Amino acid sequence: MVTMVPVLLSLPLLLGPAVPQETQVGPYSLAFLYTGVSRPSKGLPRFQATAFLNDKAFFHYDSEGRKAEPLGPWSQVEGMEDWEKESQLQKAREEIFLVTLKDIMDYHKDSKGSHTFQGMFGCEIQNNRSTGAFWRYAYDGQDFIEFNKEIPAWVPLDPAALNTKKKWEAEKVYVQRAKAYLEEECPEMLQRYLNYSRTHLDQRDPPSVSVTSHVAPGRNTTLKCLAYDFYPQRIGLHWTRAGEVQESEAGGEILPNGSGTYQSWVVVGVPPQDRAPYSCLVEHSGLAQPLTVSWNGRQ
Template sequence: MGYVDGQQLRHYDSNTRRAVPVVPWMEKVAQEDPQYWERHTEVLRGWEATFRESVETAMQRYNQSGGLHTWQLMYGCELSEDGRKTGFYQYGYDGRDFLTFDKDTLTWTAADAAAQLTKAKWEAQPVIAQYWKDYLEKDCPECLQKYLRYGAEMLQRKEPPIVKVTRKDSQHSLETLLCRAHGFYPKEINVTWRRDGKVGQEDTFHGVVSPNPDGTYYTELSIEIDPKERSRYRCHVEHDGLQDPLDVAVKGSAPVWLIAVGVIVGVLGVLSVAGVLFYVRGRKGA
């Protein structure tokens, strides 16, 4: 699967054995490059075979004779407004870290003794590390910029969050306030509970932002309070789709709904592309 800013754009699996677009705007790529999908299909069929070999190799190293096992690869790049480029490339086995590439030192970090064998094998062939460094610093950002051009209407849109605040009784005469923000895009958002306009470190939002089926996101944040002090608390929400931050309070037992009016300004702050759907020469198994 290939993603841009959390939005899936293409797909391949062993049943169809085809690389296909997931979103309509990715069909534009064939207009500029008619052989794009055929080329990527062939490359990924080769990757499928390589992955099978890597699983078998890993099973041998971990003395596993059967069972269900997975070999995973994740790589991508990020491009910031100020032009900074970063990239990552890492392997996993059965959901655990296996091998991670450091493009600055052209070395691989092994997670355990089994991965050390692959590290030694690949570092003995410097061309592998140099290829991935060049890809992450040049080819990947160029792909990212191209995809942003194709999907500009969707990827660079701003959809403000809808914020709902509710409450429920808790133990020991306390109550829980729940702030839920949903329907927003892009993913980056800041949600905090504030007491008299001030936020404590323990109340700052660091949780998970989850995707909705329509490509937007949602998140929620709760806090336990003394009901007598309810009027002193506000859910504070900051997002690029908002003209101004929101401060939402509970009124009595009824939730307060605020649907903010968004404004589209500027460009996306951090853009990223990740997946395993790129043309790779000289692919190597474990």
């Protein structure tokens, strides 16, 4: 039976050899997210694929339009990709991906309802060197199987994935190709994309910060530090008491604003008798130095 891995790895790399790069900092990442749905609801494609440079989507393909199309600023970039060839590649992956979804449903003997199969793979580089890679799948939101390039082997994370592992490892060359893709081809592809993308990916928007407090009679004062409109998403956000970092009672998640930037917050409680100074400490690549915002609620 046809499986996803042979098609994914046996098609020729479309981008050609990597082009020498100027000194990089990074990190930079390239990731592909695939989603297949057995019974999609109205308006939802049965299959869609999105490629990301760092956290920015730069091309999309789905089973409705069946064309790989650049997104955002990459729609104005010439020569980055042969989009017709990319469309043909994604069509092949669509077919195999949906066959794999059906195989899993057949294993469970469950053809009713709607089921989802997702795959994500990619790599990261920093200072021109590969610093990480991943390749994993999920079925109905649960971990299914992942590739361990150190063994190398596909590692089942679900009983049904044992059957998938046997099919994907029937030919030993496919395991070696998966390892080579993560360690060599993906970083080379990312290096080439950076020729056209570094300006967009090196964007640095420093966070705006606000500190608020809420006092309930007889209870702790709740302090909230909100950082917003920052990019990239990595940020250090902490409350300090007399200079000592405090464990947050809530928050800590980094969420998109919907405008290409992010927001995050942390919360801490201050007992009524506590008179120590509290400050919010913010560390971000868009700041020349860490930012400290003091809470002046007692004044």
